[in-house]
Amino acid sequence: AGKYCGLYFKSHVTVSALNTYNHTTIRIYYHQNLKTQEYNMAFDGITVAAVAAELKKDLLNSRIYKIAQPESDELIITLKTTDGGQKRLLLSADASLPLTYFTSQNKPSPMTAPSFTMLLRKHLQNGRITGITQPGLERIIELHVEHYNDMGDLCHKRLIIELMGKHSNIIFVNEDNKIIDSIKHISGMVSSVREVLPGRDYFIPETQDKADPLTVTKETFCKRFLSKALPAHKAIYCNFTGLSPFFAQELCYEAGVDGDLPTEYFTASSEGQNALTRLYDAFSASMQRIKDADFAPVIVYENGRPVEFSALPLLSYPKEECTSFSSISELLEHYYAEKNTYTRIRQRSVDLRKIVQTILERDVKKYDLQLHQMKDTEKKDKYKVYGELINTYGYHVAPGSRSMEALNYYTNEMITIPLDPQLTPIENSKKYFDKYGKLKRTEEAVTEQITDTESEISHLESISNALDIARSESDLSQIKEELTEYGYIKRHYTNKKGQKAQPKSKPLHYISSDGFDIYVGKNNFQNDELTFKFATGNDWWFHAKKMAGSHVIVRTKDGELPDRTFEEAGRLAAWYSKGHSAPKVEIDYIQKKHVKKPAGAKPGFVVYYTNYSLMASPDISDLKEVTE
Numbered sequence: 001a002g003k004y005c006g007l008y009f010k011s012h013v014t015v016s017a018l019n020t021y022n023h024t025t026i027r028i029y030y031h032q033n034l035k036t037q038e039y040n041m042a043f044d045g046i047t048v049a050a051v052a053a054e055l056k057k058d059l060l061n062s063r064i065y066k067i068a069q070p071e072s073d074e075l076i077i078t079l080k081t082t083d084g085g086q087k088r089l090l091l092s093a094d095a096s097l098p099l100t101y102f103t104s105q106n107k108p109s110p111m112t113a114p115s116f117t118m119l120l121r122k123h124l125q126n127g128r129i130t131g132i133t134q135p136g137l138e139r140i141i142e143l144h145v146e147h148y149n150d151m152g153d154l155c156h157k158r159l160i161i162e163l164m165g166k167h168s169n170i171i172f173v174n175e176d177n178k179i180i181d182s183i184k185h186i187s188g189m190v191s192s193v194r195e196v197l198p199g200r201d202y203f204i205p206e207t208q209d210k211a212d213p214l215t216v217t218k219e220t221f222c223k224r225f226l227s228k229a230l231p232a233h234k235a236i237y238c239n240f241t242g243l244s245p246f247f248a249q250e251l252c253y254e255a256g257v258d259g260d261l262p263t264e265y266f267t268a269s270s271e272g273q274n275a276l277t278r279l280y281d282a283f284s285a286s287m288q289r290i291k292d293a294d295f296a297p298v299i300v301y302e303n304g305r306p307v308e309f310s311a312l313p314l315l316s317y318p319k320e321e322c323t324s325f326s327s328i329s330e331l332l333e334h335y336y337a338e339k340n341t342y343t344r345i346r347q348r349s350v351d352l353r354k355i356v357q358t359i360l361e362r363d364v365k366k367y368d369l370q371l372h373q374m375k376d377t378e379k380k381d382k383y384k385v386y387g388e389l390i391n392t393y394g395y396h397v398a399p400g401s402r403s404m405e406a407l408n409y410y411t412n413e414m415i416t417i418p419l420d421p422q423l424t425p426i427e428n429s430k431k432y433f434d435k436y437g438k439l440k441r442t443e444e445a446v447t448e449q450i451t452d453t454e455s456e457i458s459h460l461e462s463i464s465n466a467l468d469i470a471r472s473e474s475d476l477s478q479i480k481e482e483l484t485e486y487g488y489i490k491r492h493y494t495n496k497k498g499q500k501a502q503p504k505s506k507p508l509h510y511i512s513s514d515g516f517d518i519y520v521g522k523n524n525f526q527n528d529e530l531t532f533k534f535a536t537g538n539d540w541w542f543h544a545k546k547m548a549g550s551h552v553i554v555r556t557k558d559g560e561l562p563d564r565t566f567e568e569a570g571r572l573a574a575w576y577s578k579g580h581s582a583p584k585v586e587i588d589y590i591q592k593k594h595v596k597k598p599a600g601a602k603p604g605f606v607v608y609y610t611n612y613s614l615m616a617s618p619d620i621s622d623l624k625e626v627t628e
Contacts, residue, residue: 088102254282377443403417507529510572512623540556543588
């Protein structure tokens with residue numbers, strides 16, 4: 001928040017509004033509640049239990065039909081189920097995103113199958129799934145497979161998927177618990193805890209002295225929970241296997257306990273002991289649901305973006321923010337598809353962000369220097385007065401004098417004027433007039449430079465905001481074109497013959513609760529098009545006050561809108577602005593016919609001289625977006 005010292009003024013306001021910009025202001029908004037705390041939702045033991053229960057329900061007695069390895073650390077297994085259908089199972093040991101779930105998507109495989117795939121095909125092709133287990137609440141799923149070997153003997157093998165972050169792996173084990181092979185080989189040089197190599201015994205590493213939450217009694221739970229001085233939520237996930245920080249906070253919420261309370265609180269009084277009992281009851285109820293395979297997969301959305309998911313119900317989030325799914329596989333495929341889209345766009349925009357940030361930092365430094373230069377020019381009027389007074393009273397100054405006193409006829413006060421003893425009064429007067437002229441010219445030049453720098457900072461802030469809300473490759477293409485057009489990126493001419501044309505990026509489209517169409521520009525080109533080509537005179541125009549943000553247009557034939565639509569359009573303008581993390585954002589709104597574009601102005605820059613204002617919360621979770 002402090003990087004640009006509050007450089008949050010709007011790129012679409014009048015010059016007079018820009019002059020009110022205070023470059024020393026820093027605004028920091030902090031939200032301290034469970035809903036806004038962010039945890040990286042791990043593929044934790046509870047999610048693994050839900051996946052294992054789903055696999056057990058759908059895959060028992062199914063036969064392995066195909067095995068493919070589209071990535072170096074990923075398998076896709078196609079199975080023939082007992083009802084004559086097919087299921088496609090994704091197993092990923094990616095260190096950054098280990099996953100296992102049923103998928104409807106297929107991926108192309110390499111022309112030459114990797115050796116691990118060939119080994120699995122040799123042993124498991126047409127094998128039957130006889131069991132699916134999860135040791136305790138570990139992030140491990142074991143597929144038990146029986147098959148006939150080359151001699152016609154019935155054999156039993158296990159394909160073990162370990163979903164443990166950077167330690168994730170897919171390990172193939174025989175009936176004697178010996179490792180046949182694994183998708184990742186881990187030698188003693190890499191891990192001193194366990195080697196994962198052909199011929200080694202397979203075992204599960206100790207889980208940092210954590211207890212199995214599915215088997216603990218109340219006495220064990222309380223003893224473990226109170227064993228170390230920790231915050232309550234941390235004492236839960238640090239002492240029991242397979243539980244994530246997010247689940248621990250949710251558990252505290254369900255028990256009516258502040259998750260940040262120290263464990264000492266729970267023994268200090270009867271109130272604390274009652275809180276510990278409630279905590280265990282909530283813990284026990286969740287573990288019983290896991291044992292009964294009573295899962296209720298749900299994704300939490302905030303302002304249209306998936307932020308969390310859970311295999312168990314979430315009570316700390318409003319129902320309207322939660323979307324339920326019929327299966328954990330459907331949830332995971334949906335969640336990570338949406339997350340991957342957002343993450344991919346963020347990754348693709350890294351270079352553009354770096355360009356914008358670098359230029360912004362340079363411009364902010366330049367702006368500070370220009371302000372310092374402007375402050376120095378404040379002396380110019382003093383030098384002009386000195387020159388005039390020397391011309392008026394300098395005739396009585398003795399040669400070689402270092403100063404003179406004179407009456408300042410502008411203020412009717414006596415002042416002392418420094419003199420150069422080697423110069424005559426006329427020459428001293430000329431020297432001061434020269435200083436005045438130089439500072440006056442500097443003031444005129446720096447004033448113009450400051451205006452240009454403010455305009456450029458404003459323009460770059462608007463581009464930065466566009467990068468924040470970009471959703472597709474076509475959005476990024478428009479932003480890149482704008483950066484190229486204004487010389488921030490060199491244009492490279494390439495032969496586009498045979499290249500597939502990208503779909504044109506379109507503004508976001510929402511429907512208000514009262515049925516009015518609301519459109520939101522995703523970048524400056526779209527802002528211009530929405531305001532000056534799409535909107536009619538009676539439509540309403542919204543924008544966050546004195547900060548970069550989207551133009552928001554509400555279509556209306558007669559200019560009349562209900563209050564609720566004004567409020568919803570204001571919330572959209574707040575969310576799609578640089579102030580979207582603030583609790584409230586001031587929004588300017590006016591009919592489109594009063595919005596003008598100065599000649600030669602940059603994209604997205606407009607002026608207006610009268611407007612209404614409202615305070616809006618940047619929360620659009622209840623607004624309906626139209627997908628086209």
